[in-house]
Amino acid sequence: MSSARPRGVPARLRGQPAHHDDRRRTFPPLTPVAGGADGGLAATWWGNAWVSALEDTALDAARLARGRAYASRGLVDAITVTPGRVTAYVHGSRARPYRTEIRLRVLGDEEWEGLLDAAAARPDHIAALLDKEVPRVLAAVSGLLPQAGDLVPDCSCPDDGYPCKHAAALCYQAARLLDQDPFTLFLMRGRGEQEILADLGRRNTARTAVETGTEPPPLPTVPARAAVTATPASALPPPLPLPAQPGRPPVYPEGPDAPDPLSLEMLATEAAARAHAHLATGHDPVAALTPWQDAVRLAAAHPGSGLTASTRGLYRDLAAALDRTPGELARAVAAWRQGGPSGLAALEEAWDPPAGPFDRARPALTAADLPHFRPWRNRLSTATLQLRYGRDGLWYGYESDAGREDWWPRGTPDADPVGALAGLLGR
Known part of the structure; x- marks a missing residue:
C-alpha cells in the first residue's frame, strides 16, 4: 500500500535533516x-x-x-x-x-x-x-x-x-x-x-566608529606567568592611572544551558562603563535616566543591534519591555546618537519656544537661499527637511521623503539653524 507523496517535496529529500x-x-x-x-x-x-x-x-x-x-x-x-x-x-x-x-x-x-x-x-x-x-x-x-x-x-x-x-x-x-x-x-x-x-x-558599526571616534586604545597587560612568579614587593604599588576608556568584555561562549552571550556582553560592558564613570567623576551618569531613555542608550551603544539574528532579538526585547515597537526604538536611537538625552527630547517633545532665537531662524534660512520653512511650535519644516529647536538652545536637523511626514534625525546639532542643515544639504 503506497503512501501519498507530499506535493513539492522531491523523494530524495524526504526524511533528510533541514540544511540552511x-x-x-x-x-x-x-x-x-x-x-x-x-x-x-x-x-x-x-x-x-x-x-x-x-x-x-x-x-x-x-x-x-x-x-x-x-x-x-x-x-x-x-x-x-x-x-x-x-x-x-x-x-x-x-x-x-x-x-x-x-x-x-x-x-x-x-x-x-x-x-x-x-x-x-x-x-x-x-x-x-x-x-x-x-x-x-x-x-x-x-x-x-x-x-x-x-x-x-x-x-x-x-x-x-x-x-x-x-x-x-x-x-x-x-x-x-x-x-x-x-x-x-x-x-x-x-x-x-x-x-x-x-x-x-x-557598515553601520564602521560608520558609527568613524563618526564618534570610540575606538579605545590598547590597555597595558602583564603576562600571567610573570605575575605568578614575580617576587612580592615590600609594599603595594601605587594604583594604576584611570584608563581613558573602559575596557572591553571577553567573548562569551555559547552553550545549551548558558545565558545568552550577547546579553552577558552587554551587562559586562555596562558594568565597566558605569564603574569607569564612578572612578572618573564620582557619580553614576545613568541613575537619572528613565527606563525608556536607558533602553535607548543601551541600543545606541551597540551599533549592530537589530541587524543580525542575535541582535534583532535584543533590539526587539528592549522595545517590547517598554511597550514600544522596534521601529520606534530605531528612530529614538538615531536621535540619541544625534544629541544624547537632548536629542531624544527634541524627537519626542513639541513645545512653544520663547521669542528670540526661534524668530530669528527663518530670516537666517531665507538669507542662505534655503526653501521656505513652515513654523509649528518648536519646528520649522519644508517638504523634506525639518529643524527642531531644543530646550538646550541647539537646532536639530531632520529629513523625510516628500509627502510622508516620516521624520528621522540627521546631521549634527548646531546653535545656527543653517549649520544644522549643512550636512543634509551637502554644504
Missing part, C-alpha cells in the same frame, strides 16, 4: 485566495511592481487571467528562490504538473555596494527593512525592482504564449511571497537575508 542555505529558499505552497482570480493578488507596492514587470510585456490578457485563477486556486506547488531564478511545479489540465520558472538578472557588485551604502546611511531604511518593508527611495537606488522585460518566463508546457498561464500563476504567487518577506526580492537579485544584514551591521 542563505542563497536558496523553498516556500511551501500558498493557500488559495478567495476572489483572487478577479483582481490582483499582491498587497504591497513592491509586490504589484513585480507583477507589473511581467504584465506590461504580456501578449495575451486571457492567459494572465487564467494564471491569476490558477494562483488563487492554489495550483502552484512549493516555490524555490535562488539568485536570478524562481522555480515551481504548476498543476494544469494534465495529471503531471509542469516545471515553470521565472528568470531575472542578478545585481553586480557595484550595484550591491550602492544599495547597501544607501541602506546603511539612513537608519529609517534599516528600520523599514527590519519591519519587512521596502523604502521606495532605496528600491530606486539600484534598480532593485524589475522593470518591463526584466522577467523572463519559461515552462515545460507546450503553450508558447508569453507568458503561458503557468508562468503567470507563478509570477502572481511570487508576488505574494514578496508581500510577506521582501528579502525574497533581495535573494532573487543575488544575496540572502543573513548576508545582507551582516553586511549592513559591519
